[in-house]
Amino acid sequence: xxxxxxxxxxxxxxxxxxxxxxxxxxxxxxxxxxxxxxxxxxxxxxxxxxxxxxxxxxxxxxxxxxxxxxxxxxxxxxxxxxxxxxxxxxxxxxxxxxxxxxxxxxxxxxxx
Amino acid sequence: xxxxxxxxxxxxxxxxxxxxxxxxxxxxxxxxxxxxxxxxxxxxxxxxxxxxxxxxxxxxxxxxxxxxxxxxxxxxxxxxxxxxxxxxxxxxxxxxxxxxxxxxxxxx
Numbered sequence: 517x518x519x520x521x522x523x524x525x526x527x528x529x530x531x532x533x534x535x536x537x538x539x540x541x542x543x544x545x546x547x548x549x550x551x552x553x554x555x556x557x558x559x560x561x562x563x564x565x566x567x568x569x570x571x572x573x574x575x576x577x578x579x580x581x582x583x584x585x586x587x588x589x590x591x592x593x594x595x596x597x598x599x600x601x602x603x604x605x606x607x608x609x610x611x612x613x614x615x616x617x618x619x620x621x622x623x624x625x626x627x628x
Numbered sequence: 629x630x631x632x633x634x635x636x637x638x639x640x641x642x643x644x645x646x647x648x649x650x651x652x653x654x655x656x657x658x659x660x661x662x663x664x665x666x667x668x669x670x671x672x673x674x675x676x677x678x679x680x681x682x683x684x685x686x687x688x689x690x691x692x693x694x695x696x697x698x699x700x701x702x703x704x705x706x707x708x709x710x711x712x713x714x715x716x717x718x719x720x721x722x723x724x725x726x727x728x729x730x731x732x733x734x735x736x
Binding site: 549556557558559574608616618619622 | 660669671674718728
């Protein structure tokens with residue numbers, strides 16, 4: 517089955533630790549995205565990538581980092597510099613920019 | 629600047645009555661517009677999209693939306709609500725912007 521997988525589903529982190537969220541797609545899509553979702557604020561774009569080895573900051577990139585070494589994979593690292601990392605994180609992909617996005621099931625990160 | 633505004637944070641309807649979820653947009657060029665649905669603790673699923681082919685767009689599960697350029701709106705409608713429609717709905721602009729979401733409650 518084609519789709520997007522995110523792991524883990526739930527993640528707990530102590531303050532001061534970096535943590536990496538996984539996102540993999542087998543849809544052969546060029547573009548991939550990371551969003552953060554907080555109650556009442558909708559989705560806010562963290563980073564996006566239109567092609568391998570290239571990515572752009574979104575509206576709330578501070579405290580986050582990404583890599584795009586393979587077309588299928590777009591991992592997100594939440595660093596200790598992110599002051600309020602507890603949130604629901606969604607990864608998405610699309611065939612190209614400005615196209616229908618297909619979303620993964622999300623990862624809920626909780627900082628203890 | 630591009631932006632999306634969902635005018636209601638929460639809409640409550642009775643089963644079998646019409647649904648109206650409102651979305652306004654701001655864009656300096658002809659936009660691509662989307663409606664997505666999200667069930668609790670899940671990712672988003674596309675309901676429908678507008679890409680300038682036809683102003684009335686039909687989507688899945690009986691939903692449709694009408695693009696009105698003069699009103700800069702893209703409201704989502706459904707003639708008759710079903711209990712399974714209860715979810716969070718997001719209006720999106722093609723440049724990766726989304727509204728804050730509208731939570732739809734369906735009462736029996």
